[in-house]
Amino acid sequence: MGEGDRASEARLAWQVLESAERIHAAADVDRALDHMALAIRDAVGRANPIMMVVMNGALVFAGHLLPRLAFPLEVDYVHATRYHGALTGGEIAWAAGPSLPVAGRTIVLLDDILDEGVTLAALADTLQARGAAAVLKAVLVTKKRVRAQGLEADFSGLDVPDRYVFGCGMDYNGFLRNTKDIFALP
Numbered sequence: 001m002g003e004g005d006r007a008s009e010a011r012l013a014w015q016v017l018e019s020a021e022r023i024h025a026a027a028d029v030d031r032a033l034d035h036m037a038l039a040i041r042d043a044v045g046r047a048n049p050i051m052m053v054v055m056n057g058a059l060v061f062a063g064h065l066l067p068r069l070a071f072p073l074e075v076d077y078v079h080a081t082r083y084h085g086a087l088t089g090g091e092i093a094w095a096a097g098p099s100l101p102v103a104g105r106t107i108v109l110l111d112d113i114l115d116e117g118v119t120l121a122a123l124a125d126t127l128q129a130r131g132a133a134a135v136l137k138a139v140l141v142t143k144k145r146v147r148a149q150g151l152e153a154d155f156s157g158l159d160v161p162d163r164y165v166f167g168c169g170m171d172y173n174g175f176l177r178n179t180k181d182i183f184a185l186p
């Protein structure tokens, strides 16, 4: 895709931002992060966990959560994507990571959103197959919908409706991960 195409898609992203519904303000996100940090500390604060950031979506979430966790931890990332800028998901493309050995370790997967649950289920299975001692899932938002095998996160900040959402790390066609509020498409 050429630069001109991307420029016209950026203009569309402006229109989307202006017409979308704000479903969580930045202050709600901050409160949710505070609560989640305490819950994560209570669960794994003495386990020397690896916080495994699922790129790209969890970049903003991790950047806000990690400074709230005042205990020794290590940070690593995996790059997995299955939406490729689209509104519906496909096959998982696993682009990178993890770098640290995970055998015997407590892993906390950090992702921006739990939707169908395919991404987190696949990552958790892979880390368990590599010998992780425990794999916990932390997400900034959980979409209220039915998921295969009823998968839920161990830690979740906020609920969102069963609509396409963006902001706080979540993209609209690769744009708008940088908004402080969370929005939903109509």
Ligand SMILES: O=P(O)(O)OC[C@H]1O[C@H](OP(=O)(O)OP(=O)(O)O)[C@H](O)[C@@H]1O
Residues within 6 Å of the ligand: 054, 055, 056, 057, 058, 080, 081, 082, 083, 084, 085, 089, 111, 112, 113, 114, 115, 116, 117, 118, 119, 120, 170, 171
């Ligand atoms: O529960 P699921 O239906 O599997 O969807 C959740 C995944 O979708 C998004 O990733 P995406 O593939 O859009 O890549 P990104 O992280 O680069 O945005 C998000 O970051 C989650 O990893």
Ligand SMILES: Nc1nc2[nH]cnc2c(=O)[nH]1
Residues within 6 Å of the ligand: 083, 113, 115, 116, 163, 164, 165, 166, 167, 170, 171, 172
């Ligand atoms: N940005 C974004 N990514 C997703 N991945 C799965 N569901 C969603 C969603 O609603 N928004």
